[in-house]
Amino acid sequence: MKELKRLNKYFKKYKYRLLLGVTITILAKVFALFTPKLIGNSINVVAKKLEEGDLYTTFKADLGLNILYLIGAAMVAGFFTFLMRQTIINVSRYVEYDLKNEIYQQYQRLSLNFYKSNRTGDLMSRITEDVSKVRMYFGPAIMYSLNMITLFVVALIYMLNKAPLLTLYTILPLPILSISIYFLSKAIHKRSTLVQENLSKLSAYTQEAFSGISVIKAYTLEPRINESFNAISVDQRQKYINLTKIQAFFFPLMILLIGVSNLLVIYIGGTQYINGEITEIGTIAEFIIYVNMLTWPVAAIGWVTSLVQEAEASQKRINSFLELEPEIQNTVDETTQIHGTIAFNNVTFTYPDTNITALNKLSFNIKLGETLAILGKTGSGKSTILDLIGRLYDADSGTILIDDKPIDKLNLFNLRDSIGYVPQDAFLFSDTIKNNIRFGKEDASDEQVIEAAKNAYVHENIVGFSKDYDTILGERGLTLSGGQKQRISIARAIIKSPQILLFDDCLSAVDTETEEQILKNLDKVSKSKTTIIVSHRISSAKNADQIIVLEDGKIIQEGNHVSLINTEGYYKDLYLKQLSEKEIS
Numbered sequence: 001m002k003e004l005k006r007l008n009k010y011f012k013k014y015k016y017r018l019l020l021g022v023t024i025t026i027l028a029k030v031f032a033l034f035t036p037k038l039i040g041n042s043i044n045v046v047a048k049k050l051e052e053g054d055l056y057t058t059f060k061a062d063l064g065l066n067i068l069y070l071i072g073a074a075m076v077a078g079f080f081t082f083l084m085r086q087t088i089i090n091v092s093r094y095v096e097y098d099l100k101n102e103i104y105q106q107y108q109r110l111s112l113n114f115y116k117s118n119r120t121g122d123l124m125s126r127i128t129e130d131v132s133k134v135r136m137y138f139g140p141a142i143m144y145s146l147n148m149i150t151l152f153v154v155a156l157i158y159m160l161n162k163a164p165l166l167t168l169y170t171i172l173p174l175p176i177l178s179i180s181i182y183f184l185s186k187a188i189h190k191r192s193t194l195v196q197e198n199l200s201k202l203s204a205y206t207q208e209a210f211s212g213i214s215v216i217k218a219y220t221l222e223p224r225i226n227e228s229f230n231a232i233s234v235d236q237r238q239k240y241i242n243l244t245k246i247q248a249f250f251f252p253l254m255i256l257l258i259g260v261s262n263l264l265v266i267y268i269g270g271t272q273y274i275n276g277e278i279t280e281i282g283t284i285a286e287f288i289i290y291v292n293m294l295t296w297p298v299a300a301i302g303w304v305t306s307l308v309q310e311a312e313a314s315q316k317r318i319n320s321f322l323e324l325e326p327e328i329q330n331t332v333d334e335t336t337q338i339h340g341t342i343a344f345n346n347v348t349f350t351y352p353d354t355n356i357t358a359l360n361k362l363s364f365n366i367k368l369g370e371t372l373a374i375l376g377k378t379g380s381g382k383s384t385i386l387d388l389i390g391r392l393y394d395a396d397s398g399t400i401l402i403d404d405k406p407i408d409k410l411n412l413f414n415l416r417d418s419i420g421y422v423p424q425d426a427f428l429f430s431d432t433i434k435n436n437i438r439f440g441k442e443d444a445s446d447e448q449v450i451e452a453a454k455n456a457y458v459h460e461n462i463v464g465f466s467k468d469y470d471t472i473l474g475e476r477g478l479t480l481s482g483g484q485k486q487r488i489s490i491a492r493a494i495i496k497s498p499q500i501l502l503f504d505d506c507l508s509a510v511d512t513e514t515e516e517q518i519l520k521n522l523d524k525v526s527k528s529k530t531t532i533i534v535s536h537r538i539s540s541a542k543n544a545d546q547i548i549v550l551e552d553g554k555i556i557q558e559g560n561h562v563s564l565i566n567t568e569g570y571y572k573d574l575y576l577k578q579l580s581e582k583e584i585s
């Protein structure tokens with residue numbers, strides 16, 4: 001129960017609703033337990049008529065009254081049972097909602113590395129499957145426990161009052177039922193976990209196959225994919241069959257044990273009645289109903305125990321995420337104004353998961369409003385520089401200064417707010433083009449959206465779509481070309497009008513003429529802003545105030561376009577190569 005302690009705050013939060021739920025549950029059960037008594041009484045009335053030949057009118061009146069009470073008690077019990085579910089199960093839904101939000105907010109707080117070291121499937125299952133297991137602890141587990149306790153206490157008092165010895169014999173098989181259901185529930189849980197695991201494997205496989213459908217078709221991989229899919233499906237079928245087999249024991253076991261209890265009541269109750277130890281025949285009927293009413297709550301002890309164990313295991317997994325502290329922390333509460341000078345002094349950074357040293361004692365300075373272009377072979381550390389400026393990671397050694405202040409002494413949210421970042425792989429949400437651009441500035445007017453799109457040189461493309469800016473993108477919407485995606489992603493950064501603009505090789509999918517046009521526009525919009533352009537093309541870098549060339553996380557060349565094309569090295573070689581390519585084309 002240690003892990004579930006974290007949930008006590010929710011008991012506090014919903015204490016009044018829960019208290020109401022407890023009261024209602026007790027009332028519901030008390031009224032439900034009138035039924036066996038009244039049925040017993042009715043049978044006694046009939047027996048009296050048969051034995052003593054009561055007047056027909058007295059018999060009718062007595063029986064009628066009993067039936068009336070019976071209907072009344074059943075209706076009241078039914079009403080309270082409805083309210084019981086409305087309170088306790090509702091509380092479990094509120095807790096489920098709160099817990100999902102708590103986990104989601106924690107996910108948002110955690111740093112990028114957390115996402116790198118955990119699979120998306122795991123993150124999803126914490127918030128869906130694990131939370132729903134925990135909800136079972138709050139809802140059904142509490143409700144059935146209360147049910148069981150109330151029923152047991154009240155029924156036992158009634159029963160012991162009526163026939164103590166018969167009571168003992170009647171409840172004898174019940175613990176066996178409870179223990180068997182506990183083991184059965186555990187076995188069911190084990191097998192259903194296997195089914196769940198295989199199901200996620202199956203859906204992950206299918207999802208990947210659908211995402212890569214063009215590769216599958218191009219390489220005619222369908223038979224091979226079908227074969228693998230079939231193998232997982234067969235496995236899934238077997239796991240389901242195993243689960244069904246064990247589930248099939250559940251009700252027969254209950255019926256068997258109820259049958260045994262009923263037999264005991266009839267046999268022992270009958271013998272006692274014959275011997276005169278029980279005076280009323282109605283008692284036997286009353287006890288049979290008690291046994292049947294107690295069976296499910298007693299079986300529920302076993303079920304509830306396994307529910308609590310599952311909830312504890314799920315909460316343990318949830319806690320392991322909730323207790324994580326983000327690696328990147330905001331240490332400054334007051335607002336910090338960012339202007340945009342950037343300085344790297346001897347910065348070294350190694351990715352913790354791969355142990356790759358992406359930057360090695362790197363130093364450079366960018367003045368306010370200047371443009372720096374970064375070139376270099378793939379894997380030389382260009383994108384890593386941009387990640388460190390946005391504090392997606394912290395450097396291992398050396399210092400990064402923004403406006404002459406160490407980066408970690410700035411308000412993290414102000415820092416990120418002042419950056420317009422265009423990633424290498426443009427990511428667009430399944431929403432309209434307009435809203436995708438507006439992600440950069442929530443309150444942007446339509447005119448501002450159009451202006452940004454024009455500057456990113458994508459306006460013409462957008463107005464060519466039938467719903468222009470209201471065109472939906474994403475899986476069920478329009479598929480854009482790589483270059484169009486990149487330019488919408490640029491428009492998103494421009495509209496923000498940030499102090500620092502970071503472009504990570506985001507013109508790679510556009511032709512050189514469009515690139516030139518966009519760069520011209522960018523020059524206009526980034527007049528007083530600090531800009532870093534990562535690229536593999538000389539054309540993107542040539543107008544920058546400063547150019548650095550990286551290799552293995554170190555600067556191997558720096559200068560401006562003119563100085564670098566006059567120096568032997570990577571830049572000049574690339575320039576000559578791209579120049580000849582241009583001539584060919």
Ligand SMILES: Nc1ncnc2c1ncn2[C@@H]1O[C@H](COP(=O)(O)OP(=O)(O)OP(=O)(O)O)[C@@H](O)[C@H]1O
Binds near residue numbers: 351384
């Ligand atoms: N998230 C990450 N986790 C672990 N290692 C990484 C991660 N990102 C990059 N690396 C490694 O760090 C090195 C530098 O990567 P980086 O992405 O900065 O290079 P790049 O110069 O931008 O490359 P490209 O031109 O291909 O985009 C590479 O060797 C890469 O494998």
